[in-house]
Amino acid sequence: MTHAPTTAAAKTFMRAEIEEIPAAVARLLAQRDAIGAAGEALRARDPGLVATIARGSSDHASAFFKYAVELSAGVPVASLGPSIMSIYGRSLKLSNAAAVSVSQSGKSPDIVAMAEAAKASGALSIAVTNTLDSPLAAASDHAIGLAAGEEKSVAATKTFVNSVVAGLALLAAWQRDSALEAALASLPESLTRAIACDWSALGEGLGDHRSLYVLGRGPTLAIAGEAALKFKETCGLHAEAYSSAEVLHGPARIVENGFPILGLAVPDAAETSLAESVDRLAAQGAIAFATTDRAKSATRLPSVVTGHPLCDALGLIVSFYAFVEGHSRHLGYNPDTPPHLMKVTRTV
Known part of the structure:
Protein backbone atom coordinates (compact mmCIF):
# COMPACT_ATOMS: atom_id res chain seq x y z
CA MET A 1 0.00 0.00 0.00
CA ARG A 193 10.67 9.30 29.68
CA ALA A 194 8.78 6.37 28.16
CA ILE A 195 6.78 8.70 25.91
CA ALA A 196 10.05 10.03 24.50
CA CYS A 197 11.41 6.59 23.51
CA ASP A 198 11.93 6.44 19.74
CA TRP A 199 10.40 3.31 18.19
CA SER A 200 10.44 4.61 14.62
CA ALA A 201 12.58 1.63 13.55
CA LEU A 202 9.54 -0.57 14.16
CA GLY A 203 7.45 1.44 11.72
CA GLU A 204 10.17 1.18 9.08
CA GLY A 205 10.35 -2.58 9.62
CA LEU A 206 6.61 -3.07 9.34
CA GLY A 207 6.64 -1.53 5.87
CA ASP A 208 3.62 -2.78 3.92
CA HIS A 209 3.11 -5.93 6.01
CA ARG A 210 -0.50 -6.39 7.10
CA SER A 211 0.06 -9.01 9.83
CA LEU A 212 2.45 -9.39 12.77
CA TYR A 213 2.92 -11.10 16.12
CA VAL A 214 3.43 -9.32 19.43
CA LEU A 215 5.12 -11.51 22.04
CA GLY A 216 5.30 -11.25 25.80
CA ARG A 217 5.57 -13.48 28.82
CA GLY A 218 4.29 -12.98 32.33
CA PRO A 219 3.17 -9.35 32.84
CA THR A 220 4.37 -8.36 29.36
CA LEU A 221 1.93 -10.84 27.82
CA ALA A 222 -0.88 -8.53 28.97
CA ILE A 223 1.02 -5.62 27.42
CA ALA A 224 1.38 -7.61 24.18
CA GLY A 225 -2.39 -8.12 24.13
CA GLU A 226 -3.02 -4.42 24.51
CA ALA A 227 -0.45 -3.56 21.82
CA ALA A 228 -2.02 -6.03 19.38
CA LEU A 229 -5.45 -4.51 20.03
CA LYS A 230 -4.13 -1.01 19.33
CA PHE A 231 -2.54 -2.17 16.06
CA LYS A 232 -5.97 -3.40 15.00
CA GLU A 233 -7.89 -0.35 16.24
CA THR A 234 -5.65 2.45 15.02
CA CYS A 235 -3.80 0.94 12.05
CA GLY A 236 -6.13 -1.73 10.67
CA LEU A 237 -3.34 -4.31 11.02
CA HIS A 238 -3.86 -7.98 11.84
CA ALA A 239 -1.79 -8.25 15.00
CA GLU A 240 -1.91 -11.27 17.30
CA ALA A 241 -0.50 -11.48 20.83
CA TYR A 242 1.14 -14.67 22.03
CA SER A 243 3.17 -15.92 24.92
CA SER A 244 6.73 -16.37 23.72
CA ALA A 245 6.33 -20.02 24.75
CA GLU A 246 2.91 -20.63 23.17
CA VAL A 247 3.89 -19.06 19.85
CA LEU A 248 6.17 -22.04 19.24
CA HIS A 249 3.24 -24.48 19.54
CA GLY A 250 1.72 -23.88 16.11
CA PRO A 251 1.66 -20.15 15.31
CA ALA A 252 5.37 -20.22 14.46
CA ARG A 253 4.47 -22.16 11.31
CA ILE A 254 3.61 -19.02 9.33
CA VAL A 255 6.63 -16.99 10.43
CA GLU A 256 8.94 -16.63 7.43
CA ASN A 257 9.91 -14.24 4.63
CA GLY A 258 10.07 -11.03 6.66
CA PHE A 259 7.04 -11.64 8.90
CA PRO A 260 7.26 -8.94 11.63
CA ILE A 261 7.74 -9.92 15.28
CA LEU A 262 7.68 -7.52 18.25
CA GLY A 263 9.05 -9.00 21.49
CA LEU A 264 8.19 -7.12 24.68
CA ALA A 265 10.61 -7.98 27.48
CA VAL A 266 11.69 -6.46 30.78
CA PRO A 267 14.57 -7.43 33.09
CA ASP A 268 12.78 -10.25 34.92
CA ALA A 269 12.91 -14.05 35.02
CA ALA A 270 11.19 -14.35 31.61
CA GLU A 271 13.58 -12.13 29.67
CA THR A 272 15.97 -14.84 28.50
CA SER A 273 13.28 -17.26 27.33
CA LEU A 274 11.46 -14.52 25.43
CA ALA A 275 14.70 -13.46 23.73
CA GLU A 276 15.38 -17.06 22.74
CA SER A 277 11.95 -17.34 21.11
CA VAL A 278 12.49 -14.09 19.20
CA ASP A 279 15.86 -15.34 17.92
CA ARG A 280 14.34 -18.69 16.91
CA LEU A 281 11.64 -16.94 14.88
CA ALA A 282 14.21 -14.61 13.33
CA ALA A 283 16.11 -17.70 12.19
CA GLN A 284 12.95 -18.76 10.33
CA GLY A 285 12.91 -15.47 8.43
CA ALA A 286 11.11 -13.06 10.75
CA ILE A 287 12.09 -9.41 10.91
CA ALA A 288 12.34 -9.00 14.67
CA PHE A 289 12.20 -6.12 17.12
CA ALA A 290 12.60 -6.42 20.88
CA THR A 291 12.98 -4.38 24.06
CA THR A 292 15.93 -6.45 25.24
CA ASP A 293 19.60 -6.79 24.29
CA ARG A 294 19.40 -10.56 24.78
CA ALA A 295 17.59 -11.09 21.47
CA LYS A 296 20.68 -11.04 19.26
CA SER A 297 18.77 -11.18 15.96
CA ALA A 298 16.36 -8.35 16.77
CA THR A 299 16.51 -4.61 16.37
CA ARG A 300 16.64 -3.17 19.90
CA LEU A 301 13.84 -0.77 20.82
CA PRO A 302 14.55 1.62 23.73
CA SER A 303 12.73 1.23 27.05
CA VAL A 304 12.77 2.84 30.48
CA VAL A 305 14.04 1.35 33.73
CA THR A 306 11.75 2.23 36.64
CA GLY A 307 13.28 0.26 39.51
CA HIS A 308 10.61 -2.45 39.48
CA PRO A 309 9.92 -5.04 36.72
CA LEU A 310 6.14 -4.58 36.95
CA CYS A 311 6.48 -0.86 36.35
CA ASP A 312 9.05 -1.52 33.62
CA ALA A 313 6.39 -3.57 31.81
CA LEU A 314 3.92 -0.72 32.08
CA GLY A 315 6.48 1.67 30.60
CA LEU A 316 6.56 -0.45 27.44
CA ILE A 317 2.93 0.23 26.55
CA VAL A 318 3.42 3.97 26.95
CA SER A 319 6.35 3.89 24.52
CA PHE A 320 4.24 1.77 22.19
CA TYR A 321 1.30 4.17 22.37
CA ALA A 322 3.52 7.05 21.31
CA PHE A 323 4.71 4.96 18.37
CA VAL A 324 1.37 3.57 17.19
CA GLU A 325 -0.38 6.95 17.21
CA GLY A 326 2.22 8.27 14.78
CA HIS A 327 2.19 5.07 12.72
CA SER A 328 -1.59 5.29 12.35
CA ARG A 329 -1.28 8.79 10.92
CA HIS A 330 1.58 7.63 8.70
CA LEU A 331 -0.76 5.04 7.22
CA GLY A 332 -3.30 7.75 6.49
CA TYR A 333 -5.73 7.02 9.35
CA ASN A 334 -7.16 9.11 12.15
CA PRO A 335 -6.44 7.14 15.36
CA ASP A 336 -9.17 9.03 17.21
CA THR A 337 -12.01 7.69 15.07
CA PRO A 338 -11.33 4.15 13.85
CA PRO A 339 -14.12 2.81 11.63
CA HIS A 340 -16.81 0.55 13.12
CA LEU A 341 -15.88 1.36 16.74
CA MET A 342 -17.42 3.49 19.50
CA LYS A 343 -15.96 4.80 22.76
CA VAL A 344 -18.44 2.97 24.99
CA THR A 345 -19.57 -0.51 23.99
CA ARG A 346 -22.70 -1.62 25.83
CA THR A 347 -22.59 -5.40 25.67
CA VAL A 348 -25.08 -7.64 27.42
Missing part, protein backbone atom coordinates in the same frame (compact mmCIF):
# COMPACT_ATOMS: atom_id res chain seq x y z
CA THR A 2 1.05 3.64 -0.39
CA HIS A 3 1.77 5.40 2.86
CA ALA A 4 0.36 8.87 3.41
CA PRO A 5 3.05 11.27 4.63
CA THR A 6 3.00 12.38 8.23
CA THR A 7 2.00 16.03 8.40
CA ALA A 8 2.17 18.75 11.02
CA ALA A 9 -1.62 18.64 11.41
CA ALA A 10 -3.37 19.46 14.66
CA LYS A 11 -2.48 17.13 17.52
CA THR A 12 -4.83 14.15 17.77
CA PHE A 13 -6.83 13.52 20.92
CA MET A 14 -4.91 10.25 21.22
CA ARG A 15 -1.54 12.03 21.25
CA ALA A 16 -2.75 14.61 23.75
CA GLU A 17 -4.05 11.85 26.02
CA ILE A 18 -0.78 9.94 25.79
CA GLU A 19 1.08 13.08 26.85
CA GLU A 20 -1.30 13.43 29.80
CA ILE A 21 -0.55 9.93 31.14
CA PRO A 22 2.09 10.99 33.72
CA ALA A 23 -0.22 13.62 35.21
CA ALA A 24 -3.15 11.19 35.19
CA VAL A 25 -1.07 8.60 37.05
CA ALA A 26 -0.10 11.23 39.64
CA ARG A 27 -3.78 12.10 40.18
CA LEU A 28 -4.68 8.45 40.66
CA LEU A 29 -1.89 7.79 43.15
CA ALA A 30 -3.05 10.78 45.22
CA GLN A 31 -6.21 8.83 46.13
CA ARG A 32 -4.54 7.22 49.11
CA ASP A 33 -7.70 6.79 51.19
CA ALA A 34 -9.71 4.84 48.62
CA ILE A 35 -6.76 2.65 47.62
CA GLY A 36 -5.76 2.07 51.24
CA ALA A 37 -9.30 1.13 52.29
CA ALA A 38 -9.63 -1.40 49.49
CA GLY A 39 -6.19 -2.83 50.30
CA GLU A 40 -7.13 -3.16 53.98
CA ALA A 41 -10.35 -4.93 53.02
CA LEU A 42 -8.36 -7.42 50.94
CA ARG A 43 -5.97 -8.00 53.82
CA ALA A 44 -8.91 -8.64 56.16
CA ARG A 45 -10.63 -10.98 53.71
CA ASP A 46 -7.42 -12.88 52.85
CA PRO A 47 -9.06 -14.30 49.71
CA GLY A 48 -8.20 -17.72 48.35
CA LEU A 49 -9.09 -16.47 44.86
CA VAL A 50 -9.27 -13.14 43.09
CA ALA A 51 -11.71 -12.93 40.19
CA THR A 52 -11.55 -10.20 37.56
CA ILE A 53 -14.42 -8.86 35.46
CA ALA A 54 -13.65 -6.78 32.36
CA ARG A 55 -13.64 -6.52 28.58
CA GLY A 56 -11.41 -4.95 25.91
CA SER A 57 -8.47 -2.85 27.12
CA SER A 58 -9.81 -3.21 30.67
CA ASP A 59 -9.46 -6.97 30.34
CA HIS A 60 -5.81 -6.52 29.33
CA ALA A 61 -5.35 -4.42 32.48
CA SER A 62 -6.96 -7.24 34.44
CA ALA A 63 -4.59 -9.76 32.84
CA PHE A 64 -1.68 -7.61 34.01
CA PHE A 65 -3.20 -7.55 37.50
CA LYS A 66 -3.45 -11.35 37.39
CA TYR A 67 0.28 -11.78 36.86
CA ALA A 68 1.14 -9.10 39.40
CA VAL A 69 -1.03 -10.69 42.12
CA GLU A 70 0.11 -14.24 41.42
CA LEU A 71 3.78 -13.22 41.41
CA SER A 72 3.59 -10.96 44.46
CA ALA A 73 0.82 -12.38 46.65
CA GLY A 74 0.72 -16.03 45.55
CA VAL A 75 -3.07 -15.87 45.18
CA PRO A 76 -4.60 -17.36 42.01
CA VAL A 77 -6.51 -14.96 39.78
CA ALA A 78 -9.22 -15.98 37.31
CA SER A 79 -11.01 -13.93 34.68
CA LEU A 80 -14.79 -14.32 34.85
CA GLY A 81 -16.77 -14.23 31.61
CA PRO A 82 -19.44 -11.54 32.12
CA SER A 83 -21.85 -13.49 29.92
CA ILE A 84 -21.97 -16.23 32.57
CA MET A 85 -24.43 -13.97 34.38
CA SER A 86 -25.76 -11.56 31.74
CA ILE A 87 -26.57 -14.22 29.12
CA TYR A 88 -26.65 -17.54 30.94
CA GLY A 89 -27.92 -16.31 34.31
CA ARG A 90 -25.54 -18.55 36.28
CA SER A 91 -24.22 -17.41 39.65
CA LEU A 92 -20.83 -18.56 40.93
CA LYS A 93 -19.59 -19.64 44.37
CA LEU A 94 -17.33 -16.77 45.43
CA SER A 95 -17.67 -16.63 49.22
CA ASN A 96 -13.89 -16.88 49.76
CA ALA A 97 -13.01 -14.60 46.87
CA ALA A 98 -12.45 -11.00 45.97
CA ALA A 99 -13.89 -9.72 42.69
CA VAL A 100 -12.21 -6.79 40.93
CA SER A 101 -14.23 -5.21 38.12
CA VAL A 102 -12.49 -2.88 35.67
CA SER A 103 -14.51 -0.61 33.37
CA GLN A 104 -13.70 2.86 32.09
CA SER A 105 -17.35 3.92 31.90
CA GLY A 106 -18.70 1.67 34.65
CA LYS A 107 -21.87 1.36 32.56
CA SER A 108 -21.54 -1.83 30.50
CA PRO A 109 -24.58 -3.89 31.52
CA ASP A 110 -22.80 -7.25 31.47
CA ILE A 111 -19.91 -5.99 33.63
CA VAL A 112 -22.32 -4.48 36.14
CA ALA A 113 -24.45 -7.64 36.22
CA MET A 114 -21.44 -9.86 36.86
CA ALA A 115 -20.15 -7.53 39.60
CA GLU A 116 -23.56 -7.54 41.28
CA ALA A 117 -23.70 -11.34 41.07
CA ALA A 118 -20.20 -11.69 42.51
CA LYS A 119 -21.10 -9.50 45.48
CA ALA A 120 -24.37 -11.39 46.01
CA SER A 121 -22.37 -14.64 46.00
CA GLY A 122 -20.26 -13.42 48.89
CA ALA A 123 -17.23 -11.93 47.15
CA LEU A 124 -15.52 -8.77 48.34
CA SER A 125 -16.36 -6.50 45.41
CA ILE A 126 -13.96 -3.78 44.22
CA ALA A 127 -14.62 -1.52 41.22
CA VAL A 128 -11.93 0.27 39.22
CA THR A 129 -13.61 2.87 37.01
CA ASN A 130 -13.16 6.32 35.54
CA THR A 131 -16.73 7.19 36.60
CA LEU A 132 -17.29 7.05 40.35
CA ASP A 133 -21.01 7.83 40.03
CA SER A 134 -21.50 4.84 37.71
CA PRO A 135 -23.68 1.75 38.27
CA LEU A 136 -20.54 -0.38 38.65
CA ALA A 137 -19.19 1.75 41.50
CA ALA A 138 -22.61 1.68 43.19
CA ALA A 139 -22.72 -2.12 42.92
CA SER A 140 -19.34 -2.61 44.66
CA ASP A 141 -18.07 -2.61 48.24
CA HIS A 142 -15.15 -0.35 47.29
CA ALA A 143 -14.53 1.87 44.27
CA ILE A 144 -11.24 3.28 43.05
CA GLY A 145 -11.56 6.19 40.63
CA LEU A 146 -9.10 6.21 37.74
CA ALA A 147 -8.85 10.02 37.83
CA ALA A 148 -7.85 9.91 34.16
CA GLY A 149 -10.18 12.70 33.11
CA GLU A 150 -12.18 12.66 29.89
CA GLU A 151 -10.79 10.42 27.16
CA LYS A 152 -12.04 11.52 23.72
CA SER A 153 -10.08 9.16 21.48
CA VAL A 154 -11.81 5.82 20.87
CA ALA A 155 -8.46 4.09 21.44
CA ALA A 156 -7.98 3.95 25.21
CA THR A 157 -4.55 5.00 26.45
CA LYS A 158 -4.49 6.92 29.72
CA THR A 159 -7.44 4.94 31.09
CA PHE A 160 -5.65 1.66 30.35
CA VAL A 161 -2.46 2.84 32.04
CA ASN A 162 -4.37 4.10 35.07
CA SER A 163 -6.31 0.83 35.27
CA VAL A 164 -3.00 -1.03 35.53
CA VAL A 165 -1.61 1.48 38.03
CA ALA A 166 -4.78 1.19 40.14
CA GLY A 167 -4.28 -2.56 40.27
CA LEU A 168 -0.63 -2.20 41.23
CA ALA A 169 -1.43 0.38 43.91
CA LEU A 170 -4.16 -1.89 45.28
CA LEU A 171 -1.71 -4.80 45.34
CA ALA A 172 0.97 -2.71 47.07
CA ALA A 173 -1.51 -1.58 49.74
CA TRP A 174 -2.83 -5.12 50.24
CA GLN A 175 0.64 -6.68 50.55
CA ARG A 176 2.30 -3.65 52.17
CA ASP A 177 4.92 -3.84 49.42
CA SER A 178 7.27 -0.91 50.02
CA ALA A 179 9.41 -1.62 46.93
CA LEU A 180 6.38 -1.49 44.63
CA GLU A 181 5.08 1.62 46.40
CA ALA A 182 8.41 3.37 45.85
CA ALA A 183 8.42 2.49 42.13
CA LEU A 184 4.85 3.74 41.79
CA ALA A 185 5.74 7.02 43.47
CA SER A 186 8.34 7.75 40.78
CA LEU A 187 6.23 6.33 37.95
CA PRO A 188 5.00 9.68 36.52
CA GLU A 189 8.60 10.73 35.81
CA SER A 190 9.41 7.28 34.38
CA LEU A 191 6.42 7.41 32.03
CA THR A 192 7.40 10.87 30.83
